[in-house]
Amino acid sequence: MTTVPPGTKAEPCARIERGQGCGVERCGLCEARAVSICNAIEEDQLSELARATTVVELAPGEVFRNEGASPEYLFNIISGSVKLFKLLADGRRAVIGFLTVGDFIGFGRPDAVPCSAEALTNVRLCRFERGKFRVLLETYPKLERRLLAVASDEVAAGQEHMTLLGRLTADERVARFLLARAEASQRLGGSSKDLELPMTRSDIADYLGLTIETVSRVFTRLRRKELIDYKTARSVTLQDRPGLLAISEGG
Amino acid sequence: MTTVPPGTKAEPCARIERGQGCGVERCGLCEARAVSICNAIEEDQLSELARATTVVELAPGEVFRNEGASPEYLFNIISGSVKLFKLLADGRRAVIGFLTVGDFIGFGRPDAVPCSAEALTNVRLCRFERGKFRVLLETYPKLERRLLAVASDEVAAGQEHMTLLGRLTADERVARFLLARAEASQRLGGSSKDLELPMTRSDIADYLGLTIETVSRVFTRLRRKELIDYKTARSVTLQDRPGLLAISEGG
DNA sequence: CGCCCCGTTTGACTCAGATCAATGCGCGCA
DNA sequence: TGCGCGCATTGATCTGAGTCAAACGGGGCG
Numbered sequence: 168m169t170t171v172p173p174g175t176k177a178e179p180c181a182r183i184e185r186g187q188g189c190g191v192e193r194c195g196l197c198e199a200r201a202v203s204i205c206n207a208i209e210e211d212q213l214s215e216l217a218r219a220t221t222v223v224e225l226a227p228g229e230v231f232r233n234e235g236a237s238p239e240y241l242f243n244i245i246s247g248s249v250k251l252f253k254l255l256a257d258g259r260r261a262v263i264g265f266l267t268v269g270d271f272i273g274f275g276r277p278d279a280v281p282c283s284a285e286a287l288t289n290v291r292l293c294r295f296e297r298g299k300f301r302v303l304l305e306t307y308p309k310l311e312r313r314l315l316a317v318a319s320d321e322v323a324a325g326q327e328h329m330t331l332l333g334r335l336t337a338d339e340r341v342a343r344f345l346l347a348r349a350e351a352s353q354r355l356g357g358s359s360k361d362l363e364l365p366m367t368r369s370d371i372a373d374y375l376g377l378t379i380e381t382v383s384r385v386f387t388r389l390r391r392k393e394l395i396d397y398k399t400a401r402s403v404t405l406q407d408r409p410g411l412l413a414i415s416e417g418g
Numbered sequence: 419m420t421t422v423p424p425g426t427k428a429e430p431c432a433r434i435e436r437g438q439g440c441g442v443e444r445c446g447l448c449e450a451r452a453v454s455i456c457n458a459i460e461e462d463q464l465s466e467l468a469r470a471t472t473v474v475e476l477a478p479g480e481v482f483r484n485e486g487a488s489p490e491y492l493f494n495i496i497s498g499s500v501k502l503f504k505l506l507a508d509g510r511r512a513v514i515g516f517l518t519v520g521d522f523i524g525f526g527r528p529d530a531v532p533c534s535a536e537a538l539t540n541v542r543l544c545r546f547e548r549g550k551f552r553v554l555l556e557t558y559p560k561l562e563r564r565l566l567a568v569a570s571d572e573v574a575a576g577q578e579h580m581t582l583l584g585r586l587t588a589d590e591r592v593a594r595f596l597l598a599r600a601e602a603s604q605r606l607g608g609s610s611k612d613l614e615l616p617m618t619r620s621d622i623a624d625y626l627g628l629t630i631e632t633v634s635r636v637f638t639r640l641r642r643k644e645l646i647d648y649k650t651a652r653s654v655t656l657q658d659r660p661g662l663l664a665i666s667e668g669g
Numbered sequence: 670c671g672c673c674c675c676g677t678t679t680g681a682c683t684c685a686g687a688t689c690a691a692t693g694c695g696c697g698c699a
Numbered sequence: 700t701g702c703g704c705g706c707a708t709t710g711a712t713c714t715g716a717g718t719c720a721a722a723c724g725g726g727g728c729g
Contacts, residue, residue, distance in 0.1 A: 275574040319526060379677080381717075
């Protein structure tokens with residue numbers, strides 16, 4: 168079991184670029200727009216959207232949202248990868264999810280942030296001040312509709328993950344994780360065979376409800392069975408998709 | 419581990435009462451209105467709401483929503499208790515949650531129901547045809563806003579449960595379950611000490627990612643330590659709240 | 670270039686919770 | 700009132716994954 172020493176907290180020294188290239192340009196040229204909630208907003212209203220946002224850059228390891236805090240900001244990921252996690256009092260950690268380009272960060276009860284968020288890679292975020300975001304929602308019903316759809320999806324994804332955590336074996340969990348990663352990669356136009364994993368074995372373990380050692384053992388077992396291959400721990404090739412699928416379903 | 423024999427499916431022989439007491443009366447007098455999403459709709463527009471709904475009655479054990487099916491209907495629970503669950507191919511089961519008065523059933527991707535739903539007690543449901551519900555959302559922005567808030571809450575609750583499933587011990591899980599039940603009971607105006615559990619030990623096990631036997635053993639252990647007491651398996655008294663809280667946090 | 674650090678892998682052993690197997694018991698029904 | 704059927708409890712044993720410990724390896728830095 169991985170535990171985190173209490174009081175380890177990255178200082179929020181984010182470089183902030185405010186309003187550069189404002190108006191249609193910034194949001195209009197945004198690399199993430201097509202896959203983010205912002206695609207619910209019409210071309211000719213992008214300048215109003217841009218006025219409500221600030222672009223933030225983060226380095227790997229930076230924590231930019233703290234569990235339990237008041238949710239001052241909401242975010243869209245423009246580029247890079249992020250992990251969401253929760254800490255228990257004794258240092259046990261649960262990784263709730265891994266997010267990338269286009270993903271929205273900001274669901275939860277209105278009074279407290281449900282989980283902390285940390286950059287895994289260099290990350291560019293589009294940041295909304297909470298009050299301004301609420302105004303946007305009221306102004307653009309399409310945006311609200313889009314957000315409801317995203318939240319609804321997220322509920323379903325959460326239920327899927329609960330099933331994994333509650334009822335699957337270690338092999339099944341890792342196989343599903345790899346297949347899910349492949350699918351996500353494909354959705355963003357990447358390869359569905361060659362995966363770049365921006366997270367450590369420890370992050371994967373905390374995501375799958377396992378230990379580092381178990382995750383590592385399952386990876387090597389899958390490699391020996393020639394279902395996957397890798398030279399470095401962070402870039403994996405799926406060699407036998409049907410085989411992985413069979414394992415993921417309890418084969 | 420509990421497994422379910424394949425092909426066990428309750429026939430959907432729900433008694434349906436259509437449009438009785440229509441208009442303001444039905445929705446206006448609804449016992450669940452104050453705690454459901456319908457409280458986002460003004461008094462004088464309740465008749466339109468009522469026209470979009472049908473009241474359905476179910477007996478314990480009836481499955482009224484099937485994982486994977488197309489989501490034709492959405493529901494609000496008027497009275498009684500419901501469990502949501504997912505089945506794996508080999509019969510393993512994950513219980514996703516227990517719902518009661520005022521709870522909404524209908525989140526998920528638009529193409530497939532994320533999990534099955536079964537009545538635990540006699541249940542009265544308010545049923546919305548999907549198309550009509552969408553029209554309601556478009557007509558009443560407040561309803562949509564309310565639903566987004568509920569979905570957002572649900573995301574956070576799901577994350578909480580993932581943490582439980584991924585990182586807590588059996589004792590911690592059961593203690594949290596009991597405390598959460600107490601809180602839910604209190605929210606609905608019931609006792610926060612005397613709990614009626616509408617679900618079986620098997621349901622609890624599948625909800626907490628444990629086996630029946632482990633759940634049972636933890637219950638008796640908590641009773642021996644005089645943290646809880648019960649005469650029948652389904653009605654539990656919390657005797658030592660702080661003690662339970664300590665256990666739930668890894669005491 | 671070589672050293673150090675941190676993430677990863679591998680091995681030996683342990684243990685919390687699962688599995689297997691009775692037994693208990695409350696409730697509905699005859 | 701007694702019978703039978705599910706659910707629940709309890710006990711004995713097993714095992715998948717955790718823990719502890721050591722070695723490996725690659726990337727960054729002096």
